[in-house]
Amino acid sequence: MTAYERLCAARAKGRPTARAYIDHVFDSFFELHGDRLFGDDLAVRGGIAELDGKSITVVSIEKGEDTKEKIARNFGSPNPEGYRKALRLMKQAEKFHRPVFCLVDTAGAYCGLGAEERGQGSAIAQNLMGMMGLKTPIVSLLIGEGGSGGALALAVADEVWMMENAVYSVISPEGAASILYKDAGQVERAAEELRITAQDLLRFQVVERVIPEGEGFEAAYAQIRALLQQTMARLCAMDDETLTRVRYERFRKIGGLME
Amino acid sequence: MLNKSMFIKPRNALEGDGQSNAQPSIPEKLCRACPACKAALFSQDLQENLMVCPQCGHYFRMDVESRLRLLADEGSFAELYADLTTQDPIAFPNYEKKLAAARKATGRPDGVVCGTARIEGQETAIFVMDPQFMMGSMGTVVGEKITKTFEMAAERGLPVLGVTVSGGARMQEGIFSLMQMAKTSGAVLRHSQAGLLYIALLTDPTTGGVTASFAMEADIVLSEPRALIGFAGPRVIEQTIRAKLPEGFQRAEFLLEKGFVDAIVPRNEQKKTIAHLIRLHERRKEI
Numbered sequence: 001m002t003a004y005e006r007l008c009a010a011r012a013k014g015r016p017t018a019r020a021y022i023d024h025v026f027d028s029f030f031e032l033h034g035d036r037l038f039g040d041d042l043a044v045r046g047g048i049a050e051l052d053g054k055s056i057t058v059v060s061i062e063k064g065e066d067t068k069e070k071i072a073r074n075f076g077s078p079n080p081e082g083y084r085k086a087l088r089l090m091k092q093a094e095k096f097h098r099p100v101f102c103l104v105d106t107a108g109a110y111c112g113l114g115a116e117e118r119g120q121g122s123a124i125a126q127n128l129m130g131m132m133g134l135k136t137p138i139v140s141l142l143i144g145e146g147g148s149g150g151a152l153a154l155a156v157a158d159e160v161w162m163m164e165n166a167v168y169s170v171i172s173p174e175g176a177a178s179i180l181y182k183d184a185g186q187v188e189r190a191a192e193e194l195r196i197t198a199q200d201l202l203r204f205q206v207v208e209r210v211i212p213e214g215e216g217f218e219a220a221y222a223q224i225r226a227l228l229q230q231t232m233a234r235l236c237a238m239d240d241e242t243l244t245r246v247r248y249e250r251f252r253k254i255g256g257l258m259e
Numbered sequence: 260m261l262n263k264s265m266f267i268k269p270r271n272a273l274e275g276d277g278q279s280n281a282q283p284s285i286p287e288k289l290c291r292a293c294p295a296c297k298a299a300l301f302s303q304d305l306q307e308n309l310m311v312c313p314q315c316g317h318y319f320r321m322d323v324e325s326r327l328r329l330l331a332d333e334g335s336f337a338e339l340y341a342d343l344t345t346q347d348p349i350a351f352p353n354y355e356k357k358l359a360a361a362r363k364a365t366g367r368p369d370g371v372v373c374g375t376a377r378i379e380g381q382e383t384a385i386f387v388m389d390p391q392f393m394m395g396s397m398g399t400v401v402g403e404k405i406t407k408t409f410e411m412a413a414e415r416g417l418p419v420l421g422v423t424v425s426g427g428a429r430m431q432e433g434i435f436s437l438m439q440m441a442k443t444s445g446a447v448l449r450h451s452q453a454g455l456l457y458i459a460l461l462t463d464p465t466t467g468g469v470t471a472s473f474a475m476e477a478d479i480v481l482s483e484p485r486a487l488i489g490f491a492g493p494r495v496i497e498q499t500i501r502a503k504l505p506e507g508f509q510r511a512e513f514l515l516e517k518g519f520v521d522a523i524v525p526r527n528e529q530k531k532t533i534a535h536l537i538r539l540h541e542r543r544k545e546i
């Protein structure tokens with residue numbers, strides 16, 4: 001598949017959204033609302049799940065399934081209060097020593113008046129710092145679109161995984177085409193040249209794992225469940241200092257340069 | 260005028276090798292028009308007025324050399340990590356060409372200058388982003404150098420002063436640019452956990468991935484008057500909401516009102532303000 005074909009697959013109508021993953025991977029899920037500061041951003045859906053008798057905090061970006069829900073969830077483009085809700089739930093997870101699992105699926109953080117007024121940049125920055133220092137394990141899975149800083153704000157993790165047809169990019173191929181080539185039509189070329197596929201990012205060691213989609217999503221959910229159990233068991237055995245140091249080193253070496 | 264004696268480390272990109280390179284960014288023409296009031300200004304007058312229009316107070320962008328001259332004690336700046344260059348991590352077509360042009364225009368290999376300096380006698384780690392290097396965009400070199408600066412400062416127990424200007428992430432380095440947001444945030448956090456002070460001075464424009472990482476992670480966020488500060492650029496927002504933005508939207512004064520900036524500091528007060536803030540954070544025995 002070309003990068004552009006994967007981009008189309010990541011955005012395809014009918015592709016499972018975060019809810020499907022939560023429903024299939026976990027035994028139960030209790031949703032928690034609000035950032036305690038401004039409101040409840042429906043683009044971010046979080047709560048506490050159970051996985052084989054263990055509690056786990058789940059934070060997801062939910063695009064919505066039908067048109068009505070998509071509108072209510074702002075098509076999965078969070079506002080600052082969404083990122084603040086996410087961080088609130090992660091801090092809560094830290095308090096109760098339960099691991100965090102993030103499901104990322106967004107074209108990007110919302111670019112609106114209110115988002116800027118309420119500090120979109122600040123909200124994302126606080127998540128990056130907050131997740132970098134969080135004293136509990138974090139695993140993030142990109143399930144569809146990984147749109148720039150708005151996706152990274154839920155993907156500063158001990159391990160980052162991607163679905164086979166998910167994409168992760170610093171800018172949308174459309175944005176890159178219009179800025180770099182001055183031609184909004186050259187999306188296919190931008191998708192290729194930006195290196196946004198799961199396979200590229202695995203090669204770059206930006207992600208640890210690619211979950212295959214070829215056997216269908218039911219098989220994928222089962223694999224994610226098994227992998228989460230193994231990975232969280234391993235990460236939970238680490239002391240806080242080691243966990244956060246290794247997490248920092250994970251990102252520290254990406255694009256590291258020698259003098 | 261640029262005083263070469265302020266750079267104590269030889270062989271650094273700012274110093275250059277001769278007259279021709281000493282002031283790479285000062286326009287050759289004697290006169291400049293103010294974009295705000297249209298007044299014709301002598302370049303030298305503008306320089307002497309810290310690149311602020313004497314007629315209307317418009318802030319011109321300040322190059323790295325002038326900024327360091329404004330903030331650092333004379334002769335105290337020692338540049339670090341000057342030779343780091345990008346590996347072109349995603350082999351992006353034509354990136355090398357763009358880089359070559361930016362390097363020629365600025366006389367340095369990438370878009371940030373880092374080092375240590377004294378500010379009214381107080382040893383400080385400092386980084387200054389370069390508005391003339393591909394719009395101050397953040398790629399692997401900018402991310403790595405800023406990370407190293409925070410790590411060095413944490414080790415040596417120094418405060419950090421960061422002067423930001425950025426159009427956002429360096430698209431030509433793809434996902435590696437995005438990852439610099441996480442990396443620098445980790446370095447800021449570790450410096451912070453050592454109980455050390457970080458002051459950011461946001462200048463026009465500070466947007467995108469820089470705003471959404473180290474620009475907004477400082478203990479004290481200062482801004483220049485009227486600086487554009489935001490996550491999304493104004494054009495992107497206008498396209499999203501299909502409407503014109505109100506006057507003053509995303510300007511420093513707007514961010515101050517909304518609670519995202521601690522203070523707006525005019526150029527002629529920046530050095531003494533920053534020096535004062537650093538002094539306020541000296542560890543004292545009493546109280």
Ligand SMILES: [Zn+2]
Pocket residue numbers: 293294295296297298312313314315316317
């Ligand atoms: Zn003027």
